[in-house]
Amino acid sequence: MQLSRRLAGLASAAALSLCICLPAHAAATAQEQLHAFVSSVTAATGSFTQATTGGQQSQPRPPQSGTFSFQRPGKFKWSVQKPYEQLIIADGKQVYQYDPDLAQVTVRKVDQAIGTSPAAILFGSGSLEQSFDVSALPARDGLEWLRAKPRTTDAGFSRVDIGFKDNQPVRIELLDAFGQTTRVDLSNIVPNPHISAQDFQFTPPKGVDVVNM
Numbered sequence: 643m644q645l646s647r648r649l650a651g652l653a654s655a656a657a658l659s660l661c662i663c664l665p666a667h668a669a670a671t672a673q674e675q676l677h678a679f680v681s682s683v684t685a686a687t688g689s690f691t692q693a694t695t696g697g698q699q700s701q702p703r704p705p706q707s708g709t710f711s712f713q714r715p716g717k718f719k720w721s722v723q724k725p726y727e728q729l730i731i732a733d734g735k736q737v738y739q740y741d742p743d744l745a746q747v748t749v750r751k752v753d754q755a756i757g758t759s760p761a762a763i764l765f766g767s768g769s770l771e772q773s774f775d776v777s778a779l780p781a782r783d784g785l786e787w788l789r790a791k792p793r794t795t796d797a798g799f800s801r802v803d804i805g806f807k808d809n810q811p812v813r814i815e816l817l818d819a820f821g822q823t824t825r826v827d828l829s830n831i832v833p834n835p836h837i838s839a840q841d842f843q844f845t846p847p848k849g850v851d852v853v854n855m
Contacts, residue, residue, distance in 0.1 A: 672788040672806045673776060685713040688831040697822035716752045717842040731844045738844045747846040750855045785813060
């Protein structure tokens with residue numbers, strides 16, 4: 643259970659890197675839209691659903707749903723609400739992963755938690771091509787797609803595919819090192835809202851184990 647939730651956290655961080663409405667382009671490719679996102683969007687809020695399939699898991703894990711918010715650089719909140727509660731929150735320096743069922747908080751530095759994951763696109767200042775090999779994919783399911791493969795072997799995943807429609811990334815499919823595919827669907831996206839800095843602050847509840855990585 644703890645391992646599966648760590649994997650869910652990785653997928654969540656990956657999804658957060660791309661969940662945002664983009665400025666309008668005429669007939670923009672998926673890669674063009676992603677570059678527009680990196681250059682123009684500083685914050686967002688929205689909702690997500692997430693499901694993981696394949697790999698060596700003995701039985702499918704139930705789909706997850708919840709809400710998210712982020713603010714560049716390095717601040718985000720990914721809140722799983724169903725079927726269980728889990729919170730991943732970063733204040734710009736540290737990332738806290740809080741699991742109420744396990745009564746545990748895992749703490750990592752932002753750079754360690756993000757690394758070369760797709761979240762680096764959101765929280766860092768570099769370009770996509772600095773950390774990923776990027777290629778176009780054929781359109782499917784009414785979406786325009788691109789694929790990003792990490793240039794390093796320790797990213798924890800093999801590739802991430804991002805599907806766009808009407809200048810919005812609406813689906814992310816991440817293939818991890820365990821052969822599992824996590825699909826994240828995004829909705830109710832609000833670009834560049836006002837978000838209080840307090841929304842990204844986290845104090846571990848009393849009585850929980852705090853593990854510093």
